[in-house]
Amino acid sequence: MKKNLITLPAPYQLQTITIKATDGTALPVSVIGRGTPVMMMHAYGMDAREFLPFILPLIGKYEFYLPHFRGFGAAKNIEVTPFDFVNQYAEDIDAIIDHVCINRNVESLPVAAISMGALVMWSYFTHFGTSRISRYLNIDQSPVIHNQPDWQGGLFGDRQTEMFAVFQEIIDMTLPYAQVERFTHLPFFLKRQVTNVEKMFSLLSVSRPRSKAIVRALTHQNDHKLAFYDHKTWQHKMRCLQAYLAIPYDFRAGIENVTIPVVSLIGGRSTLYDPIWQQKITHILPNASDVILPRSGHAVPIDEPLQFYKILKEFLQE
Numbered sequence: 374m375k376k377n378l379i380t381l382p383a384p385y386q387l388q389t390i391t392i393k394a395t396d397g398t399a400l401p402v403s404v405i406g407r408g409t410p411v412m413m414m415h416a417y418g419m420d421a422r423e424f425l426p427f428i429l430p431l432i433g434k435y436e437f438y439l440p441h442f443r444g445f446g447a448a449k450n451i452e453v454t455p456f457d458f459v460n461q462y463a464e465d466i467d468a469i470i471d472h473v474c475i476n477r478n479v480e481s482l483p484v485a486a487i488s489m490g491a492l493v494m495w496s497y498f499t500h501f502g503t504s505r506i507s508r509y510l511n512i513d514q515s516p517v518i519h520n521q522p523d524w525q526g527g528l529f530g531d532r533q534t535e536m537f538a539v540f541q542e543i544i545d546m547t548l549p550y551a552q553v554e555r556f557t558h559l560p561f562f563l564k565r566q567v568t569n570v571e572k573m574f575s576l577l578s579v580s581r582p583r584s585k586a587i588v589r590a591l592t593h594q595n596d597h598k599l600a601f602y603d604h605k606t607w608q609h610k611m612r613c614l615q616a617y618l619a620i621p622y623d624f625r626a627g628i629e630n631v632t633i634p635v636v637s638l639i640g641g642r643s644t645l646y647d648p649i650w651q652q653k654i655t656h657i658l659p660n661a662s663d664v665i666l667p668r669s670g671h672a673v674p675i676d677e678p679l680q681f682y683k684i685l686k687e688f689l690q691e
Contacts, residue, residue: 389447394464400465405425406432409435412485456616463497486512487513491512495628496622511635543570544614547563575672636663637654640666
């Protein structure tokens with residue numbers, strides 16, 4: 374006789390709702406749990422549901438809202454029209470936060486964001502202020518992308534010129550194929566170049582040997598597998614890289630107005646954003662503190678999963 378698993382009550386089941394952006398686009402947001410509403414924002418190339426292993430132990434006390442940025446995850450088929458995707462994402466997040474606050478009858482909510490999602494939050498603070506955010510967990514992200522005479526803590530630090538040249542090369546290689554609908558239709562050599570650059574970026578994001586082994590295993594593509602690999606987000610990833618290279622993202626001007634409590638979670642071995650420069654931002658903020666994980670790279674949840682969970686839990690309990 375076939376036995377069915379016990380069905381969990383609705384609040385403990387992952388649901389995906391849609392919330393309308395200001396342009397009318399239906400934005401997918403994964404929701405799970407019951408209790409105090411919390412929002413978590415994912416990284417470049419990530420699916421918001423990848424936060425689930427860290428939040429499932431907490432869903433009895435918190436209701437987590439996990440937005441999917443246009444072009445990624447459950448929103449992979451939603452195109453980003455403006456070139457400045459960070460500003461678009463900030464506008465989307467503003468609409469989602471307003472929806473949550475109104476529907477849950479709260480004035481503000483805690484937000485945790487990592488990498489690109491955290492850059493979006495720096496943009497959000499600049500354009501929309503902090504009135505809807507009660508406190509903020511910033512995970513290994515500087516508010517400045519390009520190095521400048523007074524700021525050398527941009528993306529990749531002192532390797533920025535070298536790494537940006539690598540990204541520019543792959544962008545130039547893919548531009549003639551920008552209108553190709555499917556990744557499987559690209560020339561094989563180009564598919565290999567694109568996936569190699571993605572693997573390189575992922576390996577730079579982690580520090581610990583076990584994390585690098587996981588990245589290599591997950592990104593390995595033999596020739597046969599790569600030939601049939603249907604990479605749904607490759608065009609959007611290239612557009613994001615173009616924007617990173619072309620737009621001088623610098624949100625320092627609005628930082629002094631971020632007076633809410635901020636916890637800056639820093640990977641002590643991050644090669645994407647120098648830990649020393651990240652600490653300078655913490656000192657500029659009027660109500661901020663550091664948590665430095667000395668063995669972690671940029672991708673804190675991968676390098677230090679248990680520590681990440683503990684810090685997230687402590688952040689939410691404050």
